[in-house]
Amino acid sequence: xxxxxxxxxxTMEYTSENTGSSISSAxxxxxxxxxxxxxxxxxxxxxxxxxxxxxxxxxxxPIWGAALFTIGIVVYTLVWLTYK
Numbered sequence: 688x689x690x691x692x693x694x695x696x697x698t699m700e701y702t703s704e705n706t707g708s709s710i711s712s713a714x715x716x717x718x719x720x721x722x723x724x725x726x727x728x729x730x731x732x733x734x735x736x737x738x739x740x741x742x743x744x745x746x747x748x749p750i751w752g753a754a755l756f757t758i759g760i761v762v763y764t765l766v767w768l769t770y771k
Contacts, residue, residue, distance in 0.1 A: 729753065729758075729759060732755060733749045734752075735752070736749035736752070
C-alpha cells in the first residue's frame with residue numbers, strides 16, 4: 688500500500704500489509720530485500736554453470752554464484768538480527 692503524506696513535505700512511504708498468509712509474507716519479504724534477490728541470483732549463476740558444461744564461463748559463473756549467495760544470505764541475516 689502506498690501512503691502519501693502531504694503534511695510532511697509530500698513524502699511517500701511503502702507499507703506492506705500483513706494478510707496472515709505465509710506465502711504472501713515470504714513474497715513481501717523477498718520483494719523488499721535486495722540481499723535475498725542477490726542470493727537468488729547467486730543460485731541462478733550456480734545452476735547456469737552445469738548447463739553451460741564447457742568453457743571458462745562454466746567455471747566462473749558457479750564461483751560468482753557462490754559468492755553472491757553467501758554474501759546475500761549473510762548480510763540479510765545480519766540485518767535481520769539487527770532489527771530483532
